[in-house]
Amino acid sequence: xxxxxxxxxxxxxxxxxxxxxxxxxxxxxxxxxxxxxxxxxxxxxxxxxxxxxxxxxxxxxxxxxxxxxxxxxxxxxxxxxxxxxxxxxxxxxxxxxxxxxxxxxxxxxxxxxxxxxxxxxxxxxxxxxxxxxxxxxxxxxxxxxxxxxxxxxxxxxxxxxxxxxxxxxxxxxxxxxxxxxxxxxxxxxxxxxxxxxxxxxxxxxxxxxxxxxxxxxxxxxxxxxxxxxxxxxxxxxxxxxxxxxxxxxxxxxxxxxxxxxxxxxxxxxxxxxxxxxxxxxxxxxxxxxxxxxxxxxxxxxxxxxxxxxxxxxxxxxxxxxxxxxxxxxxxxxxxxxxxxxxxxxxxxxxxxxxxxxxxxxxxxxxxxxxxxxxxxxxxxxxxxxxxxxxxxxxxxxxxxxxxxxxxxxxxxxxxxxxxxxxxxxxxxxxxxxxxxxxxxxxxxxxxxxxxxxxxxxxxxxxxxxxxxxxxxxxxxxxxxxxxxxxxxxxxxxxxxxxxxxxxxxxxxxxxxxxxxxxxxxxxxxxxxxxxxxxxxxxxxxxxxxxxxxxxxxxxxxxxxxxxxxxxxxxxxxxxxxxxxxxxxxxxxx
Amino acid sequence: xxxxxxxxxxxxxxxxxxxxxxxxxxxxxxxxxxxxxxxxxxxxxxxxxxxxxxxxxxxxxxxxxxxxxxx
Numbered sequence: 001x002x003x004x005x006x007x008x009x010x011x012x013x014x015x016x017x018x019x020x021x022x023x024x025x026x027x028x029x030x031x032x033x034x035x036x037x038x039x040x041x042x043x044x045x046x047x048x049x050x051x052x053x054x055x056x057x058x059x060x061x062x063x064x065x066x067x068x069x070x071x072x073x074x075x076x077x078x079x080x081x082x083x084x085x086x087x088x089x090x091x092x093x094x095x096x097x098x099x100x101x102x103x104x105x106x107x108x109x110x111x112x113x114x115x116x117x118x119x120x121x122x123x124x125x126x127x128x129x130x131x132x133x134x135x136x137x138x139x140x141x142x143x144x145x146x147x148x149x150x151x152x153x154x155x156x157x158x159x160x161x162x163x164x165x166x167x168x169x170x171x172x173x174x175x176x177x178x179x180x181x182x183x184x185x186x187x188x189x190x191x192x193x194x195x196x197x198x199x200x201x202x203x204x205x206x207x208x209x210x211x212x213x214x215x216x217x218x219x220x221x222x223x224x225x226x227x228x229x230x231x232x233x234x235x236x237x238x239x240x241x242x243x244x245x246x247x248x249x250x251x252x253x254x255x256x257x258x259x260x261x262x263x264x265x266x267x268x269x270x271x272x273x274x275x276x277x278x279x280x281x282x283x284x285x286x287x288x289x290x291x292x293x294x295x296x297x298x299x300x301x302x303x304x305x306x307x308x309x310x311x312x313x314x315x316x317x318x319x320x321x322x323x324x325x326x327x328x329x330x331x332x333x334x335x336x337x338x339x340x341x342x343x344x345x346x347x348x349x350x351x352x353x354x355x356x357x358x359x360x361x362x363x364x365x366x367x368x369x370x371x372x373x374x375x376x377x378x379x380x381x382x383x384x385x386x387x388x389x390x391x392x393x394x395x396x397x398x399x400x401x402x403x404x405x406x407x408x409x410x411x412x413x414x415x416x417x418x419x420x421x422x423x424x425x426x427x428x429x430x431x432x433x434x435x436x437x438x439x440x441x442x443x444x445x446x447x448x449x450x451x452x453x454x455x456x457x458x459x460x461x462x463x464x465x466x467x468x469x470x471x472x473x474x475x476x477x478x479x480x481x482x483x484x485x486x487x488x489x490x491x492x493x494x495x496x497x498x499x500x501x502x503x504x505x506x507x508x509x510x511x512x513x514x515x516x517x518x519x520x521x522x523x524x525x526x527x528x529x530x531x532x533x534x535x536x537x538x539x540x541x542x543x544x545x546x547x548x549x550x551x552x553x554x555x556x557x558x559x560x561x562x563x564x565x566x567x568x569x570x571x572x573x574x575x576x577x578x579x580x581x582x583x584x585x586x587x588x589x
Numbered sequence: 590x591x592x593x594x595x596x597x598x599x600x601x602x603x604x605x606x607x608x609x610x611x612x613x614x615x616x617x618x619x620x621x622x623x624x625x626x627x628x629x630x631x632x633x634x635x636x637x638x639x640x641x642x643x644x645x646x647x648x649x650x651x652x653x654x655x656x657x658x659x660x
Contacts, residue, residue, distance in 0.1 A: 076615055
């Protein structure tokens with residue numbers, strides 16, 4: 001029994017913040033030193049600290065989509081490799097989705113921190129590499145039917161051995177990426193982040209003593225477990241069911257269903273995905289860790305209270321996802337789309353469909369919930385160098401019990417940022433003709449769905465190869481409690497000299513309107529990306545007429561929609577005609 | 590019921606999954622025989638209890654009852 005003093009709750013809170021700050025500093029370092037916009041602009045990465053067992057102690061609140069990998073995957077890697085096989089100065093890297101990776105573009109690095117010859121902690125990060133090879137530039141191969149078409153797969157391997165780079169591994173990685181200079185820079189941004197995390201963690205350990213830190217890590221995990229169990233206990237016991245579906249899997253196999261039965265049983269939750277469809281032929285499948293991530297994120301969003309996020313929260317949760325289903329892909333199934341298209345659906349099944357069964361005041365209508373992944377590559381007309389980029393688009397979120405849905409935002413589980421127009425046009429041969437809110441498309445309701453966006457971009461180079469992996473092209477975000485549905489995703493093409501846009505299925509022979517790869521565009525061709533708008537919450541006739549007026553002034557809806565959808569009559573001066581509005585609403589209620 | 594070592598040679602890059610929850614099996618698994626006499630491989634010892642609980646739950650009315658709005 002140790003005689004080292006344990007921490008009280010105040011000290012634990014301060015320590016937790018200290019650890020999170022270290023993770024934040026690691027993240028800022030990565031953002032500022034990366035080569036690719038997906039890091040520096042998109043912030044598509046996470047940073048974390050693990051205890052000596054490999055269990056999560058703290059993470060930066062950056063990308064919740066990576067929560068599952070942060071909570072589970074690093075500990076799996078450490079268990080598989082064996083702590084005895086780590087050495088001081090080692091850095092391990094991996095991206096294998098069958099052994100804890102979320103999808104192959106996301107690479108995890110882990111560095112052990114040794115104190116007095118023993119591992120006291122690990123620091124790690126996960127980041128989405130913009131290009132890792134595979135069948136499509138940008139490595140989001142929407143029509144892949146096996147993992148080998150999605151890029152270079154790395155089981156846990158050493159990138160550094162006792163402080164020295166393992167050059168053969170570096171050569172293999174760089175030789176398999178289309179933009180090796182970017183990969184070199186981004187991998188070094190990850191390394192720099194690790195070294196900062198190591199330095200700061202070492203300072204903390206030296207200040208407080210390794211034994212006290214060890215005990216406090218364990219206390220922090222217990223603290224988080226206690227809190228999440230309290231929150232779960234406050235939810236009504238019961239069995240709740242939800243389902244959602246994909247439009248298609250990109251290779252023409254029809255809809256795929258995710259089915260969840262969630263049981264709240266005292267202070268624990270069991271998420272059972274047994275009834276979901278078998279794994280798809282295309283790339284929409286999810287590795288087990290993505291299902292874990294989605295279940296935990298859905299639960300945390302439903303609780304709505306900020307809890308310390310560490311391994312303690314996993315003790316109150318069990319996730320059952322049969323191997324070989326869309327929720328737990330098996331080799332050699334393709335799965336790059338699971339992280340961006342499946343996980344948000346799963347979160348929404350919990351935080352919307354199931355929460356509406358528990359208590360409407362916490363629920364939200366359906367959100368756009370597609371990343372609308374837009375990938376492109378080619379040879380730059382000025383630099384003559386090969387480029388590749390991965391862009392995701394903001395969309396409309398669902399209305400909630402007290403507010404409209406957010407507009408033009410990346411999905412909540414990703415928490416990322418899109419590619420600014422300036423980056424699009426200075427680094428790649430594109431010219432914007434339009435980037436606007438998609439007015440008139442938010443689901444109607446007491447609280448309106450947020451708006452998606454519409455972006456028109458013209459090729460100003462000789463050739464660009466484009467690929468898209470998106471969803472919600474067929475099934476729009478749902479309204480709830482009387483609210484209207486939102487709008488669809490659309491990806492359209494207008495070839496140079498044509499006057500009209502058409503779907504890629506029509507003009508390019510794609511099997512899916514939202515999932516295709518390697519369409520070659522030439523100078524003067526224009527792509528239109530239209531992201532979905534969110535569903536509405538509640539009866540549109542109960543919407544505050546002044547809010548309807550503001551929507552008209554903002555061009556979020558038209559005068560006709562104000563009248564037809566909301567029963568609000570506006571004067572020529574765009575003021576609310578109270579008497580006519582009351583009459584119109586009475587006649588329709 | 591017992592823990593069983595799950596050893597793989599260095600050149601075997603495959604993974605095994607838990608028969609109960611689908612999780613990865615790393616280095617060892619909990620082996621038990623269920624009520625139907627089937628030998629199961631579990632990632633955790635308490636998955637034996639989870640398996641029995643799930644079997645019971647799936648018989649309850651309302652469990653896995655999906656009302657689709659999207660068909």
